[in-house]
Amino acid sequence: MAPLLPTIHDPSALRQFDRAQLKQLADEVRSCVLDNVSRTGGHLSSNLGTVELTVALHHVFNTPHDRLVWDVGHQTYPHKILTGRRERMPSLRQIGGISGFPQRTESEYDTFGTAHSSTSISAALGMAMAAKQKGEDRHAVAIIGDGAMTAGMAFEALNNAGVQDCKLLVILNDNDMSISPPVGALNRYLAQLMSGNFYAAAKNVGKSVLRAAPPLFELAKRFEQHAKGMVVPATLFEQFGFNYVGPIDGHDLDSLVPTLENLKHLHGPQFLHVVTRKGQGYKLAEADPVAYHGPSKFDPAIGLVKPATAPKQTFTQVFGHWLCDMAAQDTRLVGITPAMREGSGLVEFEQRFPERYHDVGIAEQHAVTFAAGLACEGLKPVVAIYSTFLQRAYDQMIHDVAIQKLPVVFALDRAGLVGADGATHAGAYDIAFIRCIPNMSLACPSDEAECRQLLSSAFAQNHPVAVRYPRGAGAGVPTPPGLEALPFGKGVQRRQGRRIAILAFGTLLHPALAAAEALDATVLDMRWVKPLDVELLLQTAPTHDCIVTLEEGSIMGGAGSAVVEALQAADVQRPVLQLGLPDRFVEHGDPAKLLVSIGLDAAGIERSIRERFGVADAANASVSSDSSDAIVMAAGKTRPGAM
Numbered sequence: 001m002a003p004l005l006p007t008i009h010d011p012s013a014l015r016q017f018d019r020a021q022l023k024q025l026a027d028e029v030r031s032c033v034l035d036n037v038s039r040t041g042g043h044l045s046s047n048l049g050t051v052e053l054t055v056a057l058h059h060v061f062n063t064p065h066d067r068l069v070w071d072v073g074h075q076t077y078p079h080k081i082l083t084g085r086r087e088r089m090p091s092l093r094q095i096g097g098i099s100g101f102p103q104r105t106e107s108e109y110d111t112f113g114t115a116h117s118s119t120s121i122s123a124a125l126g127m128a129m130a131a132k133q134k135g136e137d138r139h140a141v142a143i144i145g146d147g148a149m150t151a152g153m154a155f156e157a158l159n160n161a162g163v164q165d166c167k168l169l170v171i172l173n174d175n176d177m178s179i180s181p182p183v184g185a186l187n188r189y190l191a192q193l194m195s196g197n198f199y200a201a202a203k204n205v206g207k208s209v210l211r212a213a214p215p216l217f218e219l220a221k222r223f224e225q226h227a228k229g230m231v232v233p234a235t236l237f238e239q240f241g242f243n244y245v246g247p248i249d250g251h252d253l254d255s256l257v258p259t260l261e262n263l264k265h266l267h268g269p270q271f272l273h274v275v276t277r278k279g280q281g282y283k284l285a286e287a288d289p290v291a292y293h294g295p296s297k298f299d300p301a302i303g304l305v306k307p308a309t310a311p312k313q314t315f316t317q318v319f320g321h322w323l324c325d326m327a328a329q330d331t332r333l334v335g336i337t338p339a340m341r342e343g344s345g346l347v348e349f350e351q352r353f354p355e356r357y358h359d360v361g362i363a364e365q366h367a368v369t370f371a372a373g374l375a376c377e378g379l380k381p382v383v384a385i386y387s388t389f390l391q392r393a394y395d396q397m398i399h400d401v402a403i404q405k406l407p408v409v410f411a412l413d414r415a416g417l418v419g420a421d422g423a424t425h426a427g428a429y430d431i432a433f434i435r436c437i438p439n440m441s442l443a444c445p446s447d448e449a450e451c452r453q454l455l456s457s458a459f460a461q462n463h464p465v466a467v468r469y470p471r472g473a474g475a476g477v478p479t480p481p482g483l484e485a486l487p488f489g490k491g492v493q494r495r496q497g498r499r500i501a502i503l504a505f506g507t508l509l510h511p512a513l514a515a516a517e518a519l520d521a522t523v524l525d526m527r528w529v530k531p532l533d534v535e536l537l538l539q540t541a542p543t544h545d546c547i548v549t550l551e552e553g554s555i556m557g558g559a560g561s562a563v564v565e566a567l568q569a570a571d572v573q574r575p576v577l578q579l580g581l582p583d584r585f586v587e588h589g590d591p592a593k594l595l596v597s598i599g600l601d602a603a604g605i606e607r608s609i610r611e612r613f614g615v616a617d618a619a620n621a622s623v624s625s626d627s628s629d630a631i632v633m634a635a636g637k638t639r640p641g642a643m
Contacts, residue, residue: 491525
């Protein structure tokens, strides 16, 4: 049997295939996904679970004229393979390669950029209503997972969509349950029946006839709801105004294709419930979909193998151990995560303190306000959340926590660049958006030991404090066994040098120390962005000719800006070079290579300082009393990572 996948250059070819060919193609796509992800790393379980659904969608709908919006988008590798990017899959998530998520700039088939959860229904509804307003005959399809359906935004969109007359189809990809064969066969029949024109027409005619007799109409309505309730989940989605169909087996093309074809010809908002299995077709991933959710490179024939030597402790692990230790000491501690138990390091905490562990689902806004409610009653909540996801609860952090000065600790994982997940997941903005909030404090540990100690410092406060730390391992500094806290709002000098003072915020302290050796510069480990250690700053500035600030965060409004503001307030004039993340989105790739590309490695830091202050006199810069750049950095420079 000749391979079909090499003949697919765009989805139009799929529309000529019969059912047997579609099944063969699905097998080939699944093999392609496994082969490529095992070589590059990436999301595996979720993509293996959406192969047949992707094939069916591109077979039934006229993409890209019809719009597909994938929620989160980490399950779109089959979609990318079928839309002209198969040969680029070896570059997946690499610098200059294709993204692990949909990107509008990458392909016309990526109709909406997604990487954060629960946005698909809103976006697809917007597309459907735009088509209606412009008089265009097109469908908009949102494919959303059961996890993403826990977010309030998804239900806000359903509530709006249910009263609109447009060509919108919402597909719930439910991979948290299974369908036994008998139920699957029954549901296939019922789904096709309920999505067919006869059923829809008969239902509408029956309603129009029975409306003349209200008691009979109400009886018929109740009978329909109860009859459907016997074979499908509750009629919640029909209460929103959708025509609900399903659940059906999302791996059964004989069920998917005719059901989608029927739904395509119905009017008004439609809701299709499909059940899939994460890791489908690869036994190891089926058995442990969590482990294979986002694996690094591996041999598919062997599977994931523990490294021969123990890896360095990650910051996530440091947090997880601290959380358990502090919870054992203080019964007021409560741990909260918005559906990121593994990613945020709360597995052990859940096992040891189940009554004090709360996974609230993908609902960041609720997570923060829930924590505020706990704090009102004298508990000490710790919200473990990725920096990029805290952005989604910014109002709650201000309105519900900061204004009321509630003692909530925010443990911000994935601060700074995150590598292969790219701009959508980078924690680039937390320094800028937290430091402007009254009553909030922000710590940025430089290594694992400081991370543990600063978490203790944060927990000891009676107001909200965030502690930001990066993904992965640090410098390998051993963590102290106790729960001793570092002084609140105080930094420390790590190296004494001459004329140039480098103020490092966070883990960039280590390349700063390396650069300082070549420059004979002073290095301060600032530890806190807010409160800024103004005393240490004002002790250092008068004895140095120029200041360099260094942070793995947005330069605009970041820690460097705090330093400039403090110098201005004290009327201390020194030229300041701010190094950090540039005013652009940094795309996916290896984190170390990305830091090199924007000049935030040791060599780049040294180079930027020499370029700003002159090569020959880098350590002999002088300050004129009327210098026009006495305070602010060299704006407009093209040098990466500097402003």
